[in-house]
Amino acid sequence: MTTKYKKSDLEQFAKIIENKKVEKKDNYSIKEAIQESKKNNSPNIISGTSSGIKLYMFQTGTLKTKLKYIKMNQSNEDFEIPVPWFLIKHPKGDVVIDGGNAKEVSVDMHAHWGSVVAAYEPVMAKHENCIDQLSNIGQNINDVRYLLQSHLHLDHSGGIGRFPNATHVVQRKEHEYAYNPDWFAKAAYIRQDFDKPNLKWHFLEDKKTDFYDLYGDGAIKIIFTPGHSPGHQSFLINLPNTGPVLLTIDAAYTMDHWNDKALPGLVCSSVDSASSVAKLKKVAAENKAIIVTGHDPDAWKTFKKAPMFYYD
Numbered sequence: 001m002t003t004k005y006k007k008s009d010l011e012q013f014a015k016i017i018e019n020k021k022v023e024k025k026d027n028y029s030i031k032e033a034i035q036e037s038k039k040n041n042s043p044n045i046i047s048g049t050s051s052g053i054k055l056y057m058f059q060t061g062t063l064k065t066k067l068k069y070i071k072m073n074q075s076n077e078d079f080e081i082p083v084p085w086f087l088i089k090h091p092k093g094d095v096v097i098d099g100g101n102a103k104e105v106s107v108d109m110h111a112h113w114g115s116v117v118a119a120y121e122p123v124m125a126k127h128e129n130c131i132d133q134l135s136n137i138g139q140n141i142n143d144v145r146y147l148l149q150s151h152l153h154l155d156h157s158g159g160i161g162r163f164p165n166a167t168h169v170v171q172r173k174e175h176e177y178a179y180n181p182d183w184f185a186k187a188a189y190i191r192q193d194f195d196k197p198n199l200k201w202h203f204l205e206d207k208k209t210d211f212y213d214l215y216g217d218g219a220i221k222i223i224f225t226p227g228h229s230p231g232h233q234s235f236l237i238n239l240p241n242t243g244p245v246l247l248t249i250d251a252a253y254t255m256d257h258w259n260d261k262a263l264p265g266l267v268c269s270s271v272d273s274a275s276s277v278a279k280l281k282k283v284a285a286e287n288k289a290i291i292v293t294g295h296d297p298d299a300w301k302t303f304k305k306a307p308m309f310y311y312d
């Protein structure tokens with residue numbers, strides 16, 4: 001069942017976040033949040049027309065996999081990873097980054113993903129698709145102006161074609177490769193997800209368009225970070241209060257990848273992968289950015305998640 005929240009509830013939640021009353025607990029139920037805000041007698045001060053930039057962090061469930069599929073040459077032990085994706089509210093138009101697994105995965109994972117399910121088994125409830133989750137925070141899907149694709153792997157391609165007014169931004173190299181991947185990467189691309197009619201694409205051209213500034217205001221920068229896939233890209237989000245947040249996505253699956261202790265279990269170039277991490281580290285240091293890795297089960301727990309929480 002999809003929970004719908006009233007605007008007044010959302011305003012209360014926003015107020016709670018501002019008061020930082022609930023930070024010690026990660027997973028508040030909506031009921032608890034309302035109780036908490038009543039206890040604090042929070043007035044509705046968050047305007048629905050706020051012009052500020054906000055970053056919401058979501059996930060479409062998890063993938064049950066093996067450690068070796070995430071960290072190259074490591075053990076066969078079970079490893080469960082979150083599948084993150086993001087919404088950025090921006091005065092010039094809202095932006096979704098990736099979109100997690102396609103909603104069809106929650107209906108019949110074998111039909112939609114095929115044999116790859118044996119290595120990466122999705123755990124995803126029906127309401128966890130990106131469209132239902134966005135409606136939970138009152139997001140109109142028509143207001144999504146851009147869908148930014150870090151790359152086109154199956155746990156990132158679930159939002160493509162679901163936003164009627166969105167331009168899809170991807171590296172040209174990634175788009176071409178997705179149609180004709182090497183044998184070892186084939187299972188990671190689900191053609192039905194990205195081969196849809198009437199999609200508006202905007203292709204970026206690797207080094208020539210590096211640090212692409214989406215709105216020209218420095219709020220959202222797209223960084224070319226190949227290695228995990230040929231046209232992978234990461235994102236630097238500049239938030240007015242929180243400051244810079246670096247979404248590495250799969251350029252660094254986990255903090256072990258960030259700290260040069262592991263290569264990705266799925267990689268198209270280990271050399272490029274290592275250079276991309278080095279490049280992102282420089283960006284993070286120069287900007288004093290908060291680092292959000294792509295699939296780290298421990299690090300991901302420490303971030304504030306939608307629908308109740310956001311970064312501004």
Ligand SMILES: [Zn+2]
Binds near residue numbers: 151153228229250
């Ligand atoms: Zn990937």
